[in-house]
Amino acid sequence: QVQLVESGGGLVQAGGSLRLSCAVSGLTLSIYHMGWFRQAPGKEREFVAAIIRNGAVTDYADSVKGRFIIARDNAKKTTYLQMNSLKPEDTAVYYCNADPNWATIATVGPTDNWGQGTQVTVSS
Numbered sequence: 001q002v003q004l005v006e007s008g009g010g011l012v013q014a015g016g017s018l019r020l021s022c023a024v025s026g027l028t029l030s031i032y033h034m035g036w037f038r039q040a041p042g043k044e045r046e047f048v049a050a051i052i053r054n055g056a057v058t059d060y061a062d063s064v065k066g067r068f069i070i071a072r073d074n075a076k077k078t079t080y081l082q083m084n085s086l087k088p089e090d091t092a093v094y095y096c097n098a099d100p101n102w103a104t105i106a107t108v109g110p111t112d113n114w115g116q117g118t119q120v121t122v123s124s
Helices: none
Strands: 003-007 010-013 018-025 033-039 046-051 058-060 068-073 078-083 092-099 118-123
Touching (some): 003 092, 018 033, 018 092, 033 068, 046 068, 046 078, 058 068, 078 092
Antiparallel strands (some): 003 018, 033 046, 033 092, 092 118
16 A cells, blocks of 8 residues: 655745655655645645656756755655745645656646645745
8 A cells, every 4th residue: 555644844934944755655666756746725736846766857846946856765765855945835735646657747646645745834
């Protein structure tokens, strides 16, 4: 059974930083691309960042480019999202997911295996 457990969220002032973690179990992480997504109240879930299987290639939503960094440690079965220069509009529940298809993980994400997410709140 695939499980994705996000952690590291919290309340931070604008301009601050947070580091999210996503622990994965139930699949061989090294054969999956990983992605981070977020959903703000009243909005659709949106793509934030993705990283290819071996970590050599990354992609970001325009809204977070230059501020967020996605990374992965396949040995630890964990993916990370370093979030810097946070803005109030970054406030959302953040989710991670895995998919063998890059076109999927770098856009809308998979249809299943979504975890509980971790809340990020940025105050102005």
